[in-house]
């Protein structure tokens with residue numbers, strides 16, 4: 001699973017940036033984004049966002065087969 005900021009809901013308050021323990025949330029050109037390479041999927045940011053703009057994305061492949069869960073944890 002990965003976390004994602006929904007641009008249409010984000011009000012660019014910046015609250016999430018300081019809350020992220022992995023410094024994975026970055027602002028670029030006034031838009032806030034989560035760097036998937038840095039995000040450790042702790043979910044802290046989801047509860048902190050006043051606009052409910054951060055969501056966990058369901059992996060598209062969960063349940064597709066039984067090969068990968070042991071390797072990737074389903075994320």
Ligand code: SF4
Nearest residue numbers: 010011013014016049
């Ligand atoms: S806390 Fe929510 S609304 Fe504020 S910048 Fe982060 S994602 Fe956007």
Ligand code: SF4
Nearest residue numbers: 020039040042043045
């Ligand atoms: S889930 Fe955790 S690591 Fe990922 S962006 Fe949110 S606060 Fe940062």
